[in-house]
Amino acid sequence: xxxLIEKSIKEASSYFQNFFSQEYFREGFLQKVDVxxxxxxxxxxxxxxxxxxxxxxxxxxxxxxxxxxxxxxxRIKLLLSRIWLFTLFAFIIVIPRAFMGVKDFYFxxxxxxxxxxxxxxxxxxxxxLLQLLILTTPFNQILAAFKSFKIPQQFVFILGxxxxxxxxxxxxxxxxxxxRESRRIKKTGFVEVWRFGGKSLGSFFIRTFEKGExxxxxxxxxxxxxxxxxxxxxxxxxxxxxxxFVLFALTxxxxx
Amino acid sequence: xxxxxxIEAKDVEYIYPDGTVGISDVNLKILEKERIAITGANGSxxxxxxxxxxxLLKPHKGYVKVFGYEVNRKNTEQIRRSVGIVFxxxxxxxxxxxxxxxxxxxxxxxxxxxxxxxxxxEKYAKIFGIDKLLDKxxxxxxxxxxKKVALAAVMMLKPKILILDEPTANIDGKTRKRIVEMIEKxxxxxxxxxxxxxxxxxxxxxxxxxxxxxxxxxxxxxxILDDKKLLEEVGIV
Ligand SMILES: Nc1ncnc2c1ncn2[C@@H]1O[C@H](COP(=O)(O)OP(=O)(O)O)[C@@H](O)[C@H]1O
Ligand SMILES: [Mg+2]
Numbered sequence: 001x002x003x004l005i006e007k008s009i010k011e012a013s014s015y016f017q018n019f020f021s022q023e024y025f026r027e028g029f030l031q032k033v034d035v036x037x038x039x040x041x042x043x044x045x046x047x048x049x050x051x052x053x054x055x056x057x058x059x060x061x062x063x064x065x066x067x068x069x070x071x072x073x074x075r076i077k078l079l080l081s082r083i084w085l086f087t088l089f090a091f092i093i094v095i096p097r098a099f100m101g102v103k104d105f106y107f108x109x110x111x112x113x114x115x116x117x118x119x120x121x122x123x124x125x126x127x128x129l130l131q132l133l134i135l136t137t138p139f140n141q142i143l144a145a146f147k148s149f150k151i152p153q154q155f156v157f158i159l160g161x162x163x164x165x166x167x168x169x170x171x172x173x174x175x176x177x178x179x180r181e182s183r184r185i186k187k188t189g190f191v192e193v194w195r196f197g198g199k200s201l202g203s204f205f206i207r208t209f210e211k212g213e214x215x216x217x218x219x220x221x222x223x224x225x226x227x228x229x230x231x232x233x234x235x236x237x238x239x240x241x242x243x244x245f246v247l248f249a250l251t252x253x254x255x256x
Numbered sequence: 257x258x259x260x261x262x263i264e265a266k267d268v269e270y271i272y273p274d275g276t277v278g279i280s281d282v283n284l285k286i287l288e289k290e291r292i293a294i295t296g297a298n299g300s301x302x303x304x305x306x307x308x309x310x311x312l313l314k315p316h317k318g319y320v321k322v323f324g325y326e327v328n329r330k331n332t333e334q335i336r337r338s339v340g341i342v343f344x345x346x347x348x349x350x351x352x353x354x355x356x357x358x359x360x361x362x363x364x365x366x367x368x369x370x371x372x373x374x375x376x377x378e379k380y381a382k383i384f385g386i387d388k389l390l391d392k393x394x395x396x397x398x399x400x401x402x403k404k405v406a407l408a409a410v411m412m413l414k415p416k417i418l419i420l421d422e423p424t425a426n427i428d429g430k431t432r433k434r435i436v437e438m439i440e441k442x443x444x445x446x447x448x449x450x451x452x453x454x455x456x457x458x459x460x461x462x463x464x465x466x467x468x469x470x471x472x473x474x475x476x477x478x479x480i481l482d483d484k485k486l487l488e489e490v491g492i493v
Contacts, residue, residue: 044387139353164351214348217312220332221341222349222409223365228357229373 003245013173015085016166019134028072031138032238035145035230041246042133047251055118056255062125065132065250072136079135083127090123091116139163144230164215169208176200176207258387260323262288262417262445263309267318270304277305278304281471284464286445288416293456294449296473297464303344304448305419305466309369309447310419311335322417337366340415344422344449346402350394350409355386358394359409380412385434400431411438417445424455451492453481465490 030038049061098113112176133142139160146156177200268282279301286292286309294302303426307313308320323338325331343349352358352471359381363373381387384404389397394405407423423439424432439448446459456463456478463480467473467490474480480487487493 138357140357167351167395211348214343214345215351217307218343218349218351221310221312221336221343222362223336225365227364227367229360229364250422 010174010177012085013170013177015082016170018080026073028074028136029238030068030132030242031205032073034234034239035137035141035240036148036233037235037239037242038133038137039142039145039149041242042129044246045249046126046129049129050122050248052253053115053118054256055121056256058118058122058125059255060249060256062121064245065125065128068132068245069128072132074132074135079128079131082122082131082135086127087120087124091120094119140228141230144228148230165208165212168211168215172208172211173204176204260288261321262286262323264321265309265315265318266320268308268320269314269317270308270313270315277470279308279466279470280317281447284309284472286447288445289443290462291446292448292459292462292464293460294464294466295449295451295453295456295492297451297468299469300418300466300468300490302466304449304470306341306419306421306447306449310339310341310417312341328434338416339419340410340413340417342406342410342421342423343418344425346406347395348400349406350402353393354391354396355381355405356390358405359390359412362409362413362422377408380408380455383438384408400427401429404431404435407435407438407477411442415444418442419449420446420448422450423448424450424452453487453492456481 030164045061045064049058052058058083069076094116098109098116099107101109101112104110142161143156146159147153263284263286264281268284269280270278272278282305294305295300298299304313308315308327309322311322311332312319314327320327322331322335325334327335350358352361356377359377363376378387378390380397381390384407386401386404386408389401389405394402397405403423407420410413411418421438423435427435436455437456439446448455448459450456458477463474463476464472465474465480465486473490474486484493
């Protein structure tokens with residue numbers, strides 16, 4: 001049991017550490033689309049996927065996302081590895097409803113059960129779309145695009161900082177856990193894990209804090225504005241195809 | 257020819273929030289194009305001194321001036337443009353998602369045109385032998401590779417003053433050679449903290465030795481490298 005807890009923390013931290021990192025060096029369709037167009041398109045699909053409780057409508061968007069993933073050479077396995085935890089969270093949060101209220105199938109409230117499934121599926125779709133963006137776009141470009149949409153500087157700045165700190169936090173957590181494991185000789189009992197948990201939580205916060213300070217110092221040394229290069233806006237074939245794709249998915253979503 | 261003072265430190269002291277004295281009693285004039293080694297045992301205050309000289313920390317006592325500009329909020333940008341510093345631990349220094357973005361980070365802050373920036377970045381990536389790594393996240397590189405990325409990111413901008421904190425610590429022989437070559441070629445004002453004594457004659461013409469009391473013990477020429485007794489006293493050998 002205690003091993004399981006530790007293992008899960010480790011899994012979770014490597015999960016979150018990876019969640020925001022991109023692998024956009026793969027060539028593909030979405031990689032070619034101008035970041036501004038891509039952002040708008042994905043945002044529209046995202047809205048469409050979560051503003052309905054009709055399974056087939058959400059499925060339309062999910063299917064479109066899969067097609068986009070395929071066209072952009074994103075492996076399904078990679079996508080799965082990045083959405084499973086959120087999916088699990090979402091499911092765990094809503095599934096209790098299925099066992100409450102009127103039971104119409106032994107112990108199950110069937111209506112609520114279907115709701116839970118659809119809710120989870122909406123989360124899967126939304127996260128998949130988000131991952132399409134993250135996997136195919138350098139994060140700095142996303143920030144630059146936000147800036148060019150005239151989203152307030154402060155917001156973009158905080159987003160950038162958060163991105164860096166999240167990375168930092170989880171890589172730090174992972175490092176502590178791995179370091180501990182490498183120095184552990186025998187299996188530990190629950191009390192010890194508990195005690196260590198408290199201690200390592202403390203050192204985790206101190207380390208993250210100090211690391212954060214140093215990164216702040218590095219940002220001071222290397223320039224602390226949120227300027228980054230963004231390609232001049234162009235509307236070529238890729239942007240055209242992407243726009244048509246989004247419009248097509250949207251039309252389908254409205255009609256069915 | 258008149259040589260300008262690049263950095264001047266007067267009665268400088270820095271104390272960390274927990275009360276630890278980082279460094280104290282620093283009086284120092286560094287001329288333009290001078291090449292200085294700062295050495296001393298672990299914890300003698302090398303890193304703290306570098307951060308002060310680069311204008312990133314503000315001293316609690318005394319002052320630091322960079323090209324005549326005193327380190328304060330008003331002069332920050334002026335100072336940042338002339339000083340390039342590479343930290344000891346590249347993990348603290350690299351925070352962009354890929355090596356390419358790492359190299360383009362500061363040029364973007366300086367409003368350098370993209371074409372120019374990418375050209376210089378690619379040139380320096382080649383020189384440092386990291387051109388195959390441009391699309392990788394820095395956090396997945398080896399220690400030596402990270403170090404080279406950090407150095408390339410700063411040296412590609414040809415700062416007037418280059419400050420390096422232990423540039424060759426924990427680095428294999430081949431990488432070390434390449435880094436030393438780059439350091440030798442650099443022709444601006446150079447300040448390097450190191451406790452590797454064999455590195456010092458390769459680039460420096462002046463040595464500042466920090467003692468265990470976190471004060472300057474010696475500020476002079478390379479002859480102190482032969483003073484075994486002194487070096488032992490301050491804990492380097
Ligand atoms: N962030 C910090 N908080 C408190 N003390 C620090 C901090 N950084 C360094 N020190 C202390 O300041 C002294 C000088 O450290 P440093 O400049 O890192 O030395 P060096 O680089 O020569 O190893 C040491 O005693 C060290 O423990
Ligand atoms: Mg140091």
